[in-house]
Amino acid sequence: MDNIIEIKDLSFSYKDSEGKLHPAxxxxxxxxxxxxxxxxxxxxxxxxxxxxxxINMVLTREDGEIEGSVTVCGKEVTGDISDEDAYNIQCRxxxxxxxxxNQIVATTVEEDIAFGPENLGVDPVEIRKxxxxxxxxxxxxxxxxxxxxxxxxxxxxxxxxxxxxxxxPECIIFDESTAMLDPEGREAIMRTIDELHRRGDVTIIxxxxxxxxxxxxxxxVVLNQGSVYMDGTPEQIFSQVEKLxxxxxxxxxxxxxxxxxxxxxxxNGELPLHTNEGAEALASLLKVKRD
Amino acid sequence: MPIIFENVSYTYGQNTPFExxxxxxxxxxxxxxxxxxxxxxxxxxxxxxxxxCNxxxKPDEGRVxxxxxxxxxxxxxxKENFFRVGLVFQYPEYQLFEDTVEHDxxxxxxxxxxxEDEIKRRVADAAGFVGLDAEALSKSxxxxxxxxxxxxxxxxxxxxxxxxxxxxxxxxGLDPQGRDDILSKLKKYQREKGISVVIISHSMEDMAKYCDxxxxxxxxxxxxxxxxxxxxxxxxxxxxxxxxxxxxxKLVYRAGELGVxxxxxxYTVDAAFEDVMKMLDGGDGK
Amino acid sequence: xIRDITLGQYFPGNSPIHKIDAxxxxxxxxxxxxxxxxxxxxxxxxxLLAVSVTVxxxxxxxxxxxxxxxxxxxxxxxxxxxxxxxxTRTGKLLFEWHFIRIYSNGIIYAVKMFIRIIVxxxxxxxxxxxxTSPIVLTDGIEGLMRPLAKIKVPVHDFALIMSIAxxxxxxxxxxxxxxxxxxxxxxTDFSTGSLMKRARSLLAVFVPLLASAVRxxxxxxxxxxxxxxxxxxxxxxxxxxxxxxSDVVWLFLTGAVLAGVIILNAHPVFTLDAIFGI
Numbered sequence: 001m002d003n004i005i006e007i008k009d010l011s012f013s014y015k016d017s018e019g020k021l022h023p024a025x026x027x028x029x030x031x032x033x034x035x036x037x038x039x040x041x042x043x044x045x046x047x048x049x050x051x052x053x054x055i056n057m058v059l060t061r062e063d064g065e066i067e068g069s070v071t072v073c074g075k076e077v078t079g080d081i082s083d084e085d086a087y088n089i090q091c092r093x094x095x096x097x098x099x100x101x102n103q104i105v106a107t108t109v110e111e112d113i114a115f116g117p118e119n120l121g122v123d124p125v126e127i128r129k130x131x132x133x134x135x136x137x138x139x140x141x142x143x144x145x146x147x148x149x150x151x152x153x154x155x156x157x158x159x160x161x162x163x164x165x166x167x168x169p170e171c172i173i174f175d176e177s178t179a180m181l182d183p184e185g186r187e188a189i190m191r192t193i194d195e196l197h198r199r200g201d202v203t204i205i206x207x208x209x210x211x212x213x214x215x216x217x218x219x220x221v222v223l224n225q226g227s228v229y230m231d232g233t234p235e236q237i238f239s240q241v242e243k244l245x246x247x248x249x250x251x252x253x254x255x256x257x258x259x260x261x262x263x264x265x266x267x268n269g270e271l272p273l274h275t276n277e278g279a280e281a282l283a284s285l286l287k288v289k290r291d
Numbered sequence: 292m293p294i295i296f297e298n299v300s301y302t303y304g305q306n307t308p309f310e311x312x313x314x315x316x317x318x319x320x321x322x323x324x325x326x327x328x329x330x331x332x333x334x335x336x337x338x339x340x341x342x343x344c345n346x347x348x349k350p351d352e353g354r355v356x357x358x359x360x361x362x363x364x365x366x367x368x369x370k371e372n373f374f375r376v377g378l379v380f381q382y383p384e385y386q387l388f389e390d391t392v393e394h395d396x397x398x399x400x401x402x403x404x405x406x407e408d409e410i411k412r413r414v415a416d417a418a419g420f421v422g423l424d425a426e427a428l429s430k431s432x433x434x435x436x437x438x439x440x441x442x443x444x445x446x447x448x449x450x451x452x453x454x455x456x457x458x459x460x461x462x463x464g465l466d467p468q469g470r471d472d473i474l475s476k477l478k479k480y481q482r483e484k485g486i487s488v489v490i491i492s493h494s495m496e497d498m499a500k501y502c503d504x505x506x507x508x509x510x511x512x513x514x515x516x517x518x519x520x521x522x523x524x525x526x527x528x529x530x531x532x533x534x535x536x537x538x539x540x541k542l543v544y545r546a547g548e549l550g551v552x553x554x555x556x557x558y559t560v561d562a563a564f565e566d567v568m569k570m571l572d573g574g575d576g577k
Numbered sequence: 578x579i580r581d582i583t584l585g586q587y588f589p590g591n592s593p594i595h596k597i598d599a600x601x602x603x604x605x606x607x608x609x610x611x612x613x614x615x616x617x618x619x620x621x622x623x624x625l626l627a628v629s630v631t632v633x634x635x636x637x638x639x640x641x642x643x644x645x646x647x648x649x650x651x652x653x654x655x656x657x658x659x660x661x662x663x664x665t666r667t668g669k670l671l672f673e674w675h676f677i678r679i680y681s682n683g684i685i686y687a688v689k690m691f692i693r694i695i696v697x698x699x700x701x702x703x704x705x706x707x708x709t710s711p712i713v714l715t716d717g718i719e720g721l722m723r724p725l726a727k728i729k730v731p732v733h734d735f736a737l738i739m740s741i742a743x744x745x746x747x748x749x750x751x752x753x754x755x756x757x758x759x760x761x762x763x764x765t766d767f768s769t770g771s772l773m774k775r776a777r778s779l780l781a782v783f784v785p786l787l788a789s790a791v792r793x794x795x796x797x798x799x800x801x802x803x804x805x806x807x808x809x810x811x812x813x814x815x816x817x818x819x820x821x822x823s824d825v826v827w828l829f830l831t832g833a834v835l836a837g838v839i840i841l842n843a844h845p846v847f848t849l850d851a852i853f854g855i
Contacts, residue, residue: 087805095800127815149748248467248468254539257567286551373762374764388780398763399764
């Protein structure tokens with residue numbers, strides 16, 4: 001197995017200005033395999049963003065106390081790491097943040113997408129090709145010269161994704177990238193993620209608290225109070241409705257309906273996650289009854 | 292007495308190259324003593340309507356009346372209307388500025404010129420409603436959690452004790468627990484005080500759970516006003532307007548295509564569960 | 578909405594003037610300013626006037642727009658012109674009424690001053706503000722300053738600061754408007770009350786705005802680091818400015834105008850003095 005990220009016995013506490021420690025992560029063991037799509041779920045304050053920031057070295061030993069280790073692309077990033085190695089890894093792990101406004105640097109869309117490759121010193125002819133390709137990848141062709149502040153939230157966020165893709169990262173972390181978007185914008189980002197996953201050359205980690213954004217992932221990790229609370233396929237995770245409720249997380253409405261039917265003794269199959277499966281399950285359930 | 296829009300039009304950036312007509316001759320009524328949901332795609336004019344209700348925007352054409360009075364008729368009474376129609380903006384936590392949460396909640400009532408002890412009572416009431424304890428009240432608004440900040444900002448408007456409370460995406464960005472927490476508190480507040488609450492949201496699930504009546508906006512104006520049942524009986528039409536319906540409604544619709552007939556429009560898991568159980572027990576699944 | 582504001586007064590277009598390289602435009606403007614101040618003979622003024630009219634016509638900016646741009650200086654224009662007319666006491670006395678005396682030189686100076694100001698303002702605004710977007714202008718300034726990087730002037734940092742400022746001005750304006758509305762809805766009065774009270778009202782806008790600006794700054798810094806930013810060294814640029822042949826032609830033409838002004842200064846062919854008769 002080829003893991004792009006390996007997290008071993010990781011604990012982290014934030015240090016505030018008075019030197020007091022605030023524990024955020026506790027004894028986390030997680031590996032992320034290359035090319036997979038993982039959704040990290042958890043309510044606000046469960047530590048999911050802290051985890052992302054440690055992987056990407058936005059948080060370092062200066063910000064708090066780290067125990068255990070995080071290894072990214074074979075290099076331990078939580079230990080002594082040279083500036084050059086740190087820089088290389090940061091460039092290989094792309095990150096899409098929550099607020100689209102705070103990720104866009106340039107005054108035109110094309111220059112913003114070019115920002116990453118420009119930093120890497122890529123040849124301008126090559127950058128031009130990348131810009132065109134990435135705009136296409138996020139479905140924003142023809143917006144090269146647009147001013148970012150005239151775009152909608154969803155469009156801005158797609159530009160941010162294109163900007164990250166332009167660096168050809170091996171892994172992209174979406175840190176609550178849909179939280180500030182309307183349903184249309186959210187759907188566009190989710191479609192983009194699906195498309196990236198289908199192409200398969202990039203590892204995807206999404207951090208979210210929207211349950212229905214986790215159903216398409218290969219794997220779901222639930223964090224609670226800084227620890228890994230659940231880890232499995234979406235089907236495995238969402239079938240444990242009570243356990244999710246106990247950490248104030250939801251399940252998709254379809255799943256909830258069938259869970260209730262199951263509890264009432266009327267259904268004993270797998271709990272469906274998607275509308276179509278649910279409809280078919282419902283049809284066969286009621287037909288069974290009629291026969 | 293309700294809020295009534297009569298043939299209201301509103302244009303942004305009039306006489307600039309970016310002129311944009313947001314609303315064109317719309318008519319709507321926001322009833323007393325119920326929760327109205329305002330739903331529509333981004334750009335359909337939801338936030339514009341909110342700001343027309345309290346007089347921050349003045350219509351180019353038409354009239355907005357609150358309690359039967361044209362709110363734009365008397366300039367001197369403009370401020371009174373801000374207090375009568377409380378407006379909570381999107382991401383309201385970014386407007387907190389006082390040194391403590393308590394002072395921030397008191398800011399609105401102070402601007403109303405209320406006596407000191409009345410302000411105190413209102414701050415305590417509002418804080419109680421949104422669930423902020425004494426410890427949180429004494430802290431700086433920049434030192435509390437995101438969810439608490441949101442609640443503090445809402446308390447700041449509630450403390451003005453408006454007759455109408457309009458909230459633009461009050462649950463945006465919160466996790467499921469935070470969403471339910473804020474929205475159920477608002478519902479409880481509405482039921483206890485008997486005031487009129489308007490919730491602007493993108494989430495059909497929330498609309499279905501918390502609203503009494505829904506106004507659906509589309510780019511050309513008001514598409515439909517009605518009860519939840521009336522709104523959700525047309526999932527296809529809503530989808531064509533770029534709006535979603537609750538997942539459970541989609542399920543029921545899809546199941547309908549496979550021959551499972553429900554007797555009524557379904558928009559909550561509770562209702563779906565009830566009906567499926569009835570069909571299973573009664574054996575009348577058609 | 579406030580986000581629809583245009584920075585400066587740029588009018589997008591495709592005219593030959595729009596297409597000139599921003600660096601060349603800046604140099605052209607500087608040369609023309611020098612020419613305007615060197616001009617002394619009537620013919621050199623006529624040449625400058627002709628040049629600025631040509632540039633204006635080629636830019637396809639409407640006269641209304643230009644007139645609007647000139648509005649703020651109308652007062653200065655009238656004042657200096659009248660000043661020249663009434664207070665110049667040399668040349669031939671043309672008119673006398675009580676204490677008012679108008680001399681021929683007064684008229685001449687007034688006309689020259691008038692042309693000087695009009696040419697100055699109209700060419701700079703047509704060349705720089707109306708036909709060059711602030712973004713391109715920033716790039717132009719950076720391009721011209723680039724040689725200074727050799728003597729350790731942080732040209733790249735200046736340019737990045739300018740471009741991030743341009744990028745965030747609309748965002749912050751939009752936020753200001755939103756915060757002001759939100760505070761108004763809480764009964765804040767920005768327009769009446771004592772000075773103290775108004776200062777406090779502004780605090781209700783200023784504090785959240787500052788907090789928001791700081792948040793933008795921190796998150797943006799994180800995002801930039803995540804995208805491999807580490808200063809100007811080793812960076813390439815997507816849009817490198819390339820000098821076109823036509824840009825060189827423009828530069829030569831402007832140089833010719835300057836030369837023309839100097840030559841015409843030295844060889845007055847006809848003068849206004851001659852018209853008024855000596």
